Amino acid sequence: MTPEELLIQATNFYRGSTDFNGLPVHSLDIEPDALPDLLRPLIEAGSLYVNYGDRHPNPHVLAFEPEPQAKQLDKLATRNLVGACLYPTIAHLASIVDPHDYEGRPYTLELALGHPVLGCHFFDLSVLESYRNDPRYYYNFDIDGMIGVHDEYYEQPTMAEKDQVLLQTFGLAMAKERYWAIVVFRRYLASLSPEHQQIWKAKEEDGADQFSVHPDYWQMSMGEWPEKISLFNALLGEIEQVNALAEHIGRPPLFRRTYKDDRPRDFGYLIRPTARELANFAGVLDKMLSDNISRDFFEQEVPYEDETTDKKGRVIVSQRGTIRILDDWIKEKFRTQSDESSLLVAEAIKTFKNVRGMRNPTAHKIGVDSYDVNLFKEQIKVMRDAYRAVLTLRQMLQCYPGAAGYEVPAHLEQRKVWDF
Structure with missing residues (x-):
């Protein structure tokens, strides 16, 4: 196998998986000793990223932005690849993904382009209003929150399919110049229907650097116990x-x-x-x-x-x-x-x-x-x-x-x- 063929295989796996997962190294029909030589030119070209699962416990999803290239090459030379997963980079995916395939799904498009699933988007609080005021949804909002459809309305003709959405989790964010905002990770936004992705997109805040995720919401999202309660x-x-x-x-x-x-x-x-x-x-x-x-x-x-x-x-x-x-x-x-x-x-x-x-x-x-x-x-x-x-x-x-x-x-x- 050539580096180019490996890149194609990783790219096809990523794009074809349900949740934009990485290609597991253990699934490759390649001798382990030969793999670093195939990966090195792809990393140097900025086309492929190796996720070892050391920054987030699940290597099968790209949780965070890739590390600097020098750090990646250092890990390739010193780390065991067992358990690692391969991901095409944003630069590579941008050259092959057609945005029109994701019309009306801006957050799904971001995942298709290789952006990390735990990338944060911040929203005006009023985006929650239509869900809170509609009794067909179950809803709560604290340091963390969720939105879903009550069983009696799910898959029923009384509620349009496009509105039968589940937002598994969202959290509280603090704003520098104001008080609160909503933070949602990209992976959960991407699961919304196109119509609801557009609703959220219209309420998205500019200037992500003006907001910070509540520390306990971040800890809970990383699988850790919260420091306090609300x-x-x-x-x-x-x-x-x-x-x-x-x-x-x-x-x-x-x-x-x-x-x-x-x-x-x-x-x-x-x-x-x-x-x-x-x-x-x-x-x-x-x-x-x-x-x-x-x-x-x-x-x-x-x-x-x-x-x-x-x-x-x-x-x-x-x-x-x-x-x-x-x-x-x-x-x-x-x-x-x-x-x-x-x-x-x-x-x-x-x-x-x-x-x-x-x-x-x-x-x-x-x-x-x-x-x-x-x-x-x-x-x-x-x-x-x-x-x-x-x-x-x-x-x-x-x-x-x-x-x-x-x-x-x-x-x-x-x-x-x-x-x-």
Whole structure:
């Protein structure tokens, strides 16, 4: 076999494979000792790249940009080729790939031209809006997220085939001049239908150097454990722990639902920094907090009603809200040991009230809305306060009689939580 024939074989394998895979060296009918002499001129010409699987655990996909030519030649002289895969380079593929074959599929074209599968593309957050607002898709957005079609709509005539897409993963990115963006690896974008590739392309951000991938999303994508958890997951974790502690001390759950397995689709980062979006998020958060409190937890240890007398001497009975019941119960059952502890308790109750007050501030003002990038920052402040409030409740229950010996998961106890 000549170097030219080897290049043709690697190129045909790459273009013919489903996921643009590299040609495994072990599949070649070539003596191992003869292979370096065939590869060297192709590497020097910039036509072929050898992927040893040392930079990414899977050599069958080209995860990253090829290393400099000198580094490649050094590896060829010193490394064992067993397990390696061969890839045609961008320079070679550009001379033989017809872009018209990938009309309407810009990200598939990039793979066909030899660009790495883990190349990052960044997008405006609003690209997620049509998926989030369409109940036919299951959707979540945190440090990482995904989009797919619910089973009842998949391969059904009620949903066009072009819209039956799966975006296996996307992640949070930070912007230098703004707050958030979306990052998606090329391999997942290439799996979208042509129509949806065009939708994403229209929302792609310019200047990739202005963005950085969230460090935990990058680690998870590389198969490593994340360093911390998000504020959203931390809040869900604390709600679960509050209920677990309530059971441990022999009381009914404080929260009716933990949302462990049914996380609300709007419980995540804002997609648009608008007053309406923030109010909608606050409404979801309030349903998870104040509206989610069960009166059964308090076991009638504080009053649930108020009685007043009107001008005619009639007794008027009104129900107390859950926030007030919680506040009264805390005052009845706990004696804080320091001013700092008292402040934390007061701030927790204040947070519950603030979230309640943020719900639908424009409900009675038709058409009133506003756009302000600072609302991204405001949402994070609300989430920090909400997390701290439920954390305070959990820590209080840990001091309740009978709570001794209960162990909180380490990542929550150590507060390994991203604060943005």
